[in-house]
Amino acid sequence: MRPIVQISLDLTNIDEALETAHLAMRAGVDWLEAGTPLILAEGLHGVRALREAFPETPIVADLKTMDGGYLEAEMMAKAGATHVVVMARAHEETIRCVVKAGEDFGCQVMGDNMVSEDMVAGAKRLEDLGCGFVIHHIGYDERRGIAARGQRMPSPLDQLRQVVEAVNVPVQAVGGLSLEQAIECPRYGAPLVVLGAPLTIDADAFKTADGDLEASLRLICDAVHAQEVQS
Numbered sequence: 001m002r003p004i005v006q007i008s009l010d011l012t013n014i015d016e017a018l019e020t021a022h023l024a025m026r027a028g029v030d031w032l033e034a035g036t037p038l039i040l041a042e043g044l045h046g047v048r049a050l051r052e053a054f055p056e057t058p059i060v061a062d063l064k065t066m067d068g069g070y071l072e073a074e075m076m077a078k079a080g081a082t083h084v085v086v087m088a089r090a091h092e093e094t095i096r097c098v099v100k101a102g103e104d105f106g107c108q109v110m111g112d113n114m115v116s117e118d119m120v121a122g123a124k125r126l127e128d129l130g131c132g133f134v135i136h137h138i139g140y141d142e143r144r145g146i147a148a149r150g151q152r153m154p155s156p157l158d159q160l161r162q163v164v165e166a167v168n169v170p171v172q173a174v175g176g177l178s179l180e181q182a183i184e185c186p187r188y189g190a191p192l193v194v195l196g197a198p199l200t201i202d203a204d205a206f207k208t209a210d211g212d213l214e215a216s217l218r219l220i221c222d223a224v225h226a227q228e229v230q231s
């Protein structure tokens with residue numbers, strides 16, 4: 001699998017999401033993600049709006065499903081999502097229901113191992129239950145809480161290699177990565193590179209003289225696409 005750039009639209013209204021998505025697509029981003037804040041704020045309408053504007057683009061709906069998995073996945077697939085997200089901490093029956101809905105409605109299932117007691121085992125469990133992708137994720141609140149206590153913030157890179165080696169499905173790493181770290185993910189064997197939105201270009205290597213976000217994002221996409229995914 002060649003490296004893929006996914007932009008997470010962690011925004012709270014459709015207009016902003018569409019504006020960022022248009023910019024991202026012009027810059028060479030491959031997949032769009034309707035982030036959890038967008039789904040909470042705009043629900044199915046947000047996903048439908050993205051599907052209408054980008055008929056051919058994969059759209060990940062970051063639902064973080066914990067229960068009622070079949071209906072959630074069905075609704076999102078019918079709205080145009082090509083990928084939905086279920087949590088490793090959900091009951092195994094929920095994960096099975098999301099996988100079944102994925103089969104019934106032509107949607108891929110990504111399993112998120114956030115807050116698993118054992119992140120590697122969590123990833124393996126997701127694959128064993130039928131998820132086609134693993135999201136190796138250190139949560140936002142967890143990271144902030146640990147940083148506020150002055151402790152070292154955990155990074156998804158800490159165990160990324162182990163997760164990649166434990167499963168046979170594509171992995172993506174999420175949670176507090178700098179741009180440089182995100183771009184490095186294919187070197188850990190993780191082909192899906194997620195960039196956060198609203199996007200801040202905090203890396204000198206990708207800043208342009210006039211602060212043009214689209215041009216910076218194009219450099220980032222090129223850097224990801226130039227990588228080999230290590231096996």
Ligand SMILES: O=C([C@H](O)CO)[C@H](O)[C@H](O)COP(=O)(O)O
Pocket residue numbers: 008010035036037062138139140174175176177195196197
């Ligand atoms: O999924 C997310 C989180 O659980 C809040 O909804 C975020 O998309 C993710 O944590 C964002 O990560 P960064 O962009 O690396 O901060």
